Amino acid sequence: MKIAVLSGKGGTGKTLISTNLANVIKERKHVELLDCDVEEPNSSLFFNIKFEKEVKVNLDIPLVDNEICNKCGICAQKCQFGAINSFPTGTLVFETLCHGCSVCSDVCPVNAIKTEEKDIGIIKYGAYKNINFGEGVLNIGKPSGVKIIKKLKHFSKNLDIQILDSPPGASCSVVETLKNVDFALLVTEPTPFGLHDLKAVQEIVSLMEIEHAIVINKYESEYEYKEMNQFIKEKNLKVIQKIPFSNEIAKIYSKSELISENEKYKKIFEEIAEKVGVYNV
Amino acid sequence: MFKQIAVVSGKGGTGKTTLSASFIDLFNNSIGVDCDVDASNLFLLFDTKLEKQYDYYGGKKAVLNSEKCISCGKCKTLCKFEAITEKNSEFLIDEFSCEGCGRCVINCPVGAIELIDNRAGEYYKSSRENTFLIHANLEPGEETSGGLVAEVRKLANKIAKEENHEIVIIDGSPGIGCPATSSITGVSYVVIVTEPSISGIHDLKRIIDTAKHFKREFGIVINKYDINAENTKYIEDFCKNENIEILGKIPFDKNIMKATNEKNPITKYVSSSSKEILLISKKVLKIIRGEKN
Numbered sequence: 004m005k006i007a008v009l010s011g012k013g014g015t016g017k018t019l020i021s022t023n024l025a026n027v028i029k030e031r032k033h034v035e036l037l038d039c040d041v042e043e044p045n046s047s048l049f050f051n052i053k054f055e056k057e058v059k060v061n062l063d064i065p066l067v068d069n070e071i072c073n074k075c076g077i078c079a080q081k082c083q084f085g086a087i088n089s090f091p092t093g094t095l096v097f098e099t100l101c102h103g104c105s106v107c108s109d110v111c112p113v114n115a116i117k118t119e120e121k122d123i124g125i126i127k128y129g130a131y132k133n134i135n136f137g138e139g140v141l142n143i144g145k146p147s148g149v150k151i152i153k154k155l156k157h158f159s160k161n162l163d164i165q166i167l168d169s170p171p172g173a174s175c176s177v178v179e180t181l182k183n184v185d186f187a188l189l190v191t192e193p194t195p196f197g198l199h200d201l202k203a204v205q206e207i208v209s210l211m212e213i214e215h216a217i218v219i220n221k222y223e224s225e226y227e228y229k230e231m232n233q234f235i236k237e238k239n240l241k242v243i244q245k246i247p248f249s250n251e252i253a254k255i256y257s258k259s260e261l262i263s264e265n266e267k268y269k270k271i272f273e274e275i276a277e278k279v280g281v282y283n284v
Numbered sequence: 285m286f287k288q289i290a291v292v293s294g295k296g297g298t299g300k301t302t303l304s305a306s307f308i309d310l311f312n313n314s315i316g317v318d319c320d321v322d323a324s325n326l327f328l329l330f331d332t333k334l335e336k337q338y339d340y341y342g343g344k345k346a347v348l349n350s351e352k353c354i355s356c357g358k359c360k361t362l363c364k365f366e367a368i369t370e371k372n373s374e375f376l377i378d379e380f381s382c383e384g385c386g387r388c389v390i391n392c393p394v395g396a397i398e399l400i401d402n403r404a405g406e407y408y409k410s411s412r413e414n415t416f417l418i419h420a421n422l423e424p425g426e427e428t429s430g431g432l433v434a435e436v437r438k439l440a441n442k443i444a445k446e447e448n449h450e451i452v453i454i455d456g457s458p459g460i461g462c463p464a465t466s467s468i469t470g471v472s473y474v475v476i477v478t479e480p481s482i483s484g485i486h487d488l489k490r491i492i493d494t495a496k497h498f499k500r501e502f503g504i505v506i507n508k509y510d511i512n513a514e515n516t517k518y519i520e521d522f523c524k525n526e527n528i529e530i531l532g533k534i535p536f537d538k539n540i541m542k543a544t545n546e547k548n549p550i551t552k553y554v555s556s557s558s559k560e561i562l563l564i565s566k567k568v569l570k571i572i573r574g575e576k577n
Contacts, residue, residue: 011323013458014297018483043294043490044458045483083344083385083399104364104385145499146430146442146462170320171296171458175427193319194544196301200323207424212381228545250511250536257512259482272337283321 004284005043007039007213008170010190011200016220017190020275021168022049023263025167027272029133030282035162037155038138039180041124041148048199049082052136054129058158060139060151062103062118069093071115072279078107078116084188090127099146124151126158135160141211152179161256165167181208193225194230201231205238207279215239221248244276246271286444287472287572288437292456292464292495294487298479300312302540303561304455305549308417310565314451317440318419319433319467321405322426326455327419329549332410335522340420340435342404342428344384348377352396356557359388359397380425404428407436417441430462437466451572460494468495473572474502474528475531480515488519492528502528503571505564509533532564 008021017040025036026049026211037047065078065087076089086100087107098121108116124141137159138153148170156179159165169180181187187208192200201217208215218237222245236241246252255262278284291304299320304326308316309514318326338364346367348359353375360375362480369383377388377397404427407420407473414535418440422429437549444452455473457463468474471561478488488504493504509516516533536559543550550558 011324012296012325013293014295015394040459042461042464043296043483043487045295045486048482048486054336081386083389102364102383104383104387105362106387106390108386109335110389117439117494135442141461143460143493144465146465147427148461149427174379174429174463175320175425176461182380189515194541195328195547196544199325199328203424209426226545238556247352253508253511253536256477257481257484259342270549 004163004166004186004281005165005184006186006188006279006281007167007169007184008188008190009177009180009204009281010171010284011173011204013171014196015192016188018045020188020190020218021166022046022272025134025166026261026263026277027269031282032164033162035135035137035165036168037159037165038168039152039155040168041139041141041151042170044138044140047116047136047138049261050131050134050136050278053130054127056128058126059122060124060126060154061090061122062097062150063105063118064098064103064121065096065116066100066119066272067096069096069116072111072263073113077110077112081106081110087237091140099144100272101270110117124148126151126155128158136161147220149175149179152176158242164281171205173200175205177204177207180215181211187213188218188279189215190218190220192221193226193231198228198231198234202234216243218244218246220246223248244275246273286452288447288452288454289473289475289478289568289572290454290456290465290468291470292491293458293477294325294491295484296458299475299534300477301325301455301506303475303477304453306551306561307453307565309549309551310408310562311451311569313442313449315415315449316417316443316453316455317436318455319436319463320457321420321429321432321436321463322422322533323326324419324421326361327410329415330412332412332416334408336409337453339403340405340407340432341401342426342431343402343577344386344399345382345402346377346384346386346388346397347400348375349396350374354394356393358393362387362391382449383431385394403430407432407439409439415449419568423505429457429512430466430491433463433466434527435459446460454473460490465494465498468498468500471500473568474500474561475505475568477505477507478519479508480512480519482515485519487542504528505531505533506533508536510535531567532560534560
C-alpha cells in the first residue's frame with residue numbers, strides 16, 4: 004500500500020505526519036518512507052538515517068559542436084522551451100530552460116548536436132531501524148525536480164507499506180508523487196489558506212481517481228471553521244484525524260524530534276494507520 | 285522607476301503571505317502580486333474586485349490520433365518523460381506526464397501525433413482601495429508554474445509603470461525550483477522568511493544559496509522566533525558569520541491566525557507581531573530607497 008501525504012499549502016504538517024506515521028508503523032511492520040519534496044527535503048532530519056547509496060540524477064543536455072553547426076536555427080524553432088538559440092557567432096544552450104528531451108539533436112540536419120548527461124540532483128537511500136528511507140535533493144539553481152521524484156520512485160524497494168512525503172503546491176511535482184499511489188492523506192489547517200489549497204489538491208486526487216481522506220492539523224475544538232466543514236460535507240470527504248493546535252507540538256517539531264515518541268501523541272498516528280488500513284496489507 | 289521586493293522562504297508555511305500582505309497594507313504606493321500560483325492565498329486577505337481575467341497558455345501537449353497510429357511504439361521508446369504507455373498495442377499519452385517537447389511528433393512515421401496549445405491556468409487583475417492585486421490560478425497538476433509566475437509579474441510591472449507605483453510586492457512560491465526562482469529574478473530585494481526549526485534552518489540555507497546563485501540582495505526575517513530560542517540563536521549567529529542582515533524577529537502570535545481567519549492582513553490589528561512587522565517594513569523601505577540606516 005502506497006500512501007501519499009499532501010496538502011497544497013506549505014507548512015500544514017506533511018512532514019510531521021509522514022515521519023510520525025512511519026515511526027509508529029515501524030513498530031509492527033517494515034515501512035518505506037520516500038521524501039518527494041526534492042526542493043526542500045526535511046524528513047531525514049527526524050531520523051538518524053544511515054545512508055548507504057547515493058545516485059546522481061541526470062538530464063541529457065545538448066552539446067553543440069559549433070565547428071559543424073551551420074547556424075540554420077532549426078533546433079531553436081523546434082525547441083518548445085526556448086532553451087537553445089542560434090546566433091551568427093554560434094548556437095547556445097540555456098541549460099536552466101532545458102528539459103532534456105533531445106528534440107534539438109533529433110532535428111539537426113548536420114548532426115552538430117550530441118547530448119551529454121548533466122546532474123540536476125541526487126537520490127539518497129538508507130535505513131533507520133524498520134524504516135527504509137529514500138530522498139531526492141534538487142541542485143541549487145535547477146528548475147524542476149520532477150525527474151528526481153520519478154527516479155526516486157523507481158529506485159525504491161517498493162515495500163508493502165510506502166509513505167510518500169509530497170512537495171507543497173498542486174503542480175507537476177505533486178502529480179509525479181501521486182502516480183501509482185493507493186491512498187492520499189490530505190493534510191489541511193482550519194484557515195481560509197488551508198481550505199483554498201485543500202480544494203486544489205482534492206481536485207487532483209479526484210482527477211487521478213485516488214482514494215483519499217483528510218487530516219485536520221492545528222485543530223482548535225473551540226473554533227469550528229464552518230466553510231471547511233461545508234466543503235467536506237459537500238464533497239462527502241472523510242476526516243480521519245484531527246491534530247490539536249499545540250505549542251508543545253510546534254516546539255518538539257522545531258527540534259526535529261518525533262512527537263509520536265511521546266505516548267500522548269503516539270495514538271494520533273496509530274489511529275491514522277488503522278483507519279487507512281496499512282496493517283491489512 | 286518602481287522597485288520589486290520578493291518575499292520567499294524555501295520551506296512552506298513560514299509566513300510569506302502574512303508578511304507580503306502586511307507590506308502591501310503598509311506601503312501606500314504599492315501593488316501586490318501573488319507568485320505562489322498553485323496555492324495562491326494572498327487575495328484572500330484583501331477585499332478585492334475582479335477587474336480582468338486572462339487565460340494562460342503554458343507549453344503544449346501531445347495528442348495522439350489513434351486512427352492514424354500504426355502502433356510501432358517508436359514514440360514510447362523515444363519519450364524522455366515516460367508519458368506514453370501501451371495497453372494491448374494501443375498507445376496512450378498521459379497528459380500529466382507529457383512536457384510538450386514534441387519529440388514524438390517529430391519522430392512519428394505516420395504523423396499521428398500533434399502538439400496542441402495547452403490552457404494551463406488563468407490570471408487576474410483585481411482592484412482594491414487605490415491599487416491592484418495580481419493573482420493567478422494554475423490548473424491542478426500543470427507544470428508550467430514558472431511561466432505563469434513570469435506572466436503575473438509582467439502584468440504587475442506594467443501596471444506599476446502606468447500607475448507610477450513605487451513598489452511591487454511579490455508573494456513568492458515555496459521551494460527553490462522554477463516558480464521560486466521566477467519569483468526572484470530581477471527583483472531589487474529579497475526578504476527571506478524563516479522559522480527557528482531544524483527544517484526551517486535546513487531550507488533557509490538552500491534558499492540563501494539560491495538567492496546568491498541569482499545574485500540578489502537579501503535579508504532575513506525570523507518568524508515565530510520565540511518557539512525555539514536555541515535555534516533562533518543559531519540563525520542569528522549563522523547570519524552574523526555570513527554577513528547577512530537580519531531585518532527582524534516576529535514573535536509567535538495567535539492574532540495572526542485570527543487575522544487570517546477574519547481575512548485581514550495582521551497589520552490591521554494591534555499586536556506584538558504587527559508592531560515588529562511595522563519596524564521591518566520601515567527597514568525594507570530604507571534599503572530599497574537606498575537610505576542609510
